[in-house]
Amino acid sequence: MPKKILITGGAGYIGSHIVNLLGKDEQYELTIYDNLSTGRKESVVSGELVVGEIEDLEKLEALIVDKKFDACFHFAGSIIVPESVEDPLKYYFNNTQNTLNLLNLCIKHKINNFIFSSTAAVYGINEDGICTEETPVSPINPYGKTKLMTEQLLEDLSIAYPDFNYVVLRYFNVAGASIDGSVGQCSPLSTHLIKIACETALGKREKMFINGDDYQTKDGTCVRDYIHTDDLASAHVASLEYLLEGGKSDLFNCGYGHGFTVKEVVDVVKKVSNVDFDVELGPRRAGDAPVLLAKSDKIKSVLGWNPEHDDLELIVRTALDWEKKLK
Ligand SMILES: NC(=O)c1ccc[n+]([C@@H]2O[C@H](COP(=O)([O-])OP(=O)(O)OC[C@H]3O[C@@H](n4cnc5c(N)ncnc54)[C@H](O)[C@@H]3O)[C@@H](O)[C@H]2O)c1
Structure with missing residues (x-):
C-alpha cells in the first residue's frame, strides 16, 4: 500500500519540486492542497490537486478524514519579508493561525508525521553569520517570527503527543529550477x-x-x-523517510x-x-x-x-x- 501524503502549498515554487521528486516514487500517493494564490495548477506535475484554502477547515477536515494521510508536508504560507512588515496580520493569519488549525486537524486525525518549511530568517542577524541549529534565534520581521512560532508550537505538540513527530527544515536561499526542466519558480512578486x-x-x-x-x-x-531546489527536495524526501521509519522530532538547516x-x-x-x-x-x-x-x-x-x-x-x-x- 502506498503511503498517503498531504502536501499543502504543493503548487508553489518549493512544494512543486517535492511533488516532482516524490511523484517519481510509486511508494507514495500525493494529495496537493493549495488555494493557488501564488501557486499554479500547471506546477503540480504529479498527484491529485485539490484546490482549497487552509482556512476552509470543513473542506480540509473532510479531505483528511477521507484520505487518512500518513504524513503532511506544510509549504503553504505567505513568504515576502517586506510585505510581512507592511501587513503583519496577513502573516499571522496565514502562517500562524492557519498552521495552528492545520496542526489541530493533524493531532485530531492522527497524522503523526509532519514536515515544516521554516527559514534562515528565524536567526535574524548574528555575529559571524554562520548558523548551526544551536545558534540563538532572533527573527527581526513578522515573517521570521511567524515561522518561529510554528517551530515552537511543533515542539510543544511533540512533547504533549509522543506519537506526533516532526521535521523542521530551515531553508537558506533557495534558487534554481528542477534539473529535468519540469518545475521552477513562478512567483509573481519574487524578491529572490x-x-x-x-x-x-x-x-x-x-x-x-x-x-x-x-x-x-x-x-x-x-x-x-544558495541551495538548489532539487537538493532541497531530496532533503524533504530524506525527512519523510526518517519520520516514516520512526525517527524522532528534529530540526535541520538546509544549505551548503x-x-x-x-x-x-x-x-x-x-x-x-x-x-x-x-x-x-x-x-x-x-x-x-x-x-x-x-x-x-x-x-x-x-x-x-x-x-x-x-x-x-x-x-x-x-x-x-x-x-x-x-x-
Ligand atoms: N522560497 C524561499 O526561498 C523560502 C525560504 C525559506 C522558507 N520558505 C518557505 O517555504 C514554503 C514554500 O515557499 P515557496 O517559495 O514555495 O512559496 P510559494 O508562494 O511559491 O508557495 C506557497 C504555496 O502555498 C499556497 N498557499 C498559500 N497560502 C495558502 C492557504 N492559506 N491555503 C492554501 N494554499 C495556500 C500558494 O498558492 C502557493 O502555491 C513557505 O512556507 C516559505 O515560508 C521559502
Missing part, C-alpha cells in the same frame, strides 16, 4: 536575487538593484548560501555551508546569460544580515542528506532556462 537577475537578463525588467555595497564582506555586498556575494551572483548570471544587463547600486535594506550561511553537518549525519547540485553556475543555468519558458 537569482530570479530577479535572470528576469533582468531576459529583459523582463529594465534594470536591477544591489542593496548596499558597504558591508564587511569581500566586495561589500551581502553573502548568502558556503556562500556568494550579491556581486558574484550577478556576475555569474551575466556570464551564463551572456547579457551585460543594467545593475544599479541602491541603499542597504533594513534588516539585511551581512552574511548568512548554514552549517549543514547535522542534516548530513542524521538524515544522510547528500547534496548533488552545489554549483552556482548550474543553479543559475536552471533558473535562466526556466525563466525563458515562463510566460
Whole structure:
C-alpha cells in the first residue's frame, strides 16, 4: 500500500519540486492542497490537486478524514519579508493561525508525521553569520517570527503527543529550477536575487538593484548560501523517510555551508546569460544580515542528506532556462 501524503502549498515554487521528486516514487500517493494564490495548477506535475484554502477547515477536515494521510508536508504560507512588515496580520493569519488549525486537524486525525518549511530568517542577524541549529534565534520581521512560532508550537505538540513527530527544515536561499526542466519558480512578486537577475537578463525588467555595497564582506555586498531546489527536495524526501521509519522530532538547516556575494551572483548570471544587463547600486535594506550561511553537518549525519547540485553556475543555468519558458 502506498503511503498517503498531504502536501499543502504543493503548487508553489518549493512544494512543486517535492511533488516532482516524490511523484517519481510509486511508494507514495500525493494529495496537493493549495488555494493557488501564488501557486499554479500547471506546477503540480504529479498527484491529485485539490484546490482549497487552509482556512476552509470543513473542506480540509473532510479531505483528511477521507484520505487518512500518513504524513503532511506544510509549504503553504505567505513568504515576502517586506510585505510581512507592511501587513503583519496577513502573516499571522496565514502562517500562524492557519498552521495552528492545520496542526489541530493533524493531532485530531492522527497524522503523526509532519514536515515544516521554516527559514534562515528565524536567526535574524548574528555575529559571524554562520548558523548551526544551536545558534540563538532572533527573527527581526513578522515573517521570521511567524515561522518561529510554528517551530515552537511543533515542539510543544511533540512533547504533549509522543506519537506526533516532526521535521523542521530551515531553508537558506533557495534558487534554481528542477534539473529535468519540469518545475521552477513562478512567483509573481519574487524578491529572490537569482530570479530577479535572470528576469533582468531576459529583459523582463529594465534594470536591477544591489542593496548596499558597504558591508564587511569581500566586495561589500551581502553573502548568502544558495541551495538548489532539487537538493532541497531530496532533503524533504530524506525527512519523510526518517519520520516514516520512526525517527524522532528534529530540526535541520538546509544549505551548503558556503556562500556568494550579491556581486558574484550577478556576475555569474551575466556570464551564463551572456547579457551585460543594467545593475544599479541602491541603499542597504533594513534588516539585511551581512552574511548568512548554514552549517549543514547535522542534516548530513542524521538524515544522510547528500547534496548533488552545489554549483552556482548550474543553479543559475536552471533558473535562466526556466525563466525563458515562463510566460
Ligand atoms: N522560497 C524561499 O526561498 C523560502 C525560504 C525559506 C522558507 N520558505 C518557505 O517555504 C514554503 C514554500 O515557499 P515557496 O517559495 O514555495 O512559496 P510559494 O508562494 O511559491 O508557495 C506557497 C504555496 O502555498 C499556497 N498557499 C498559500 N497560502 C495558502 C492557504 N492559506 N491555503 C492554501 N494554499 C495556500 C500558494 O498558492 C502557493 O502555491 C513557505 O512556507 C516559505 O515560508 C521559502
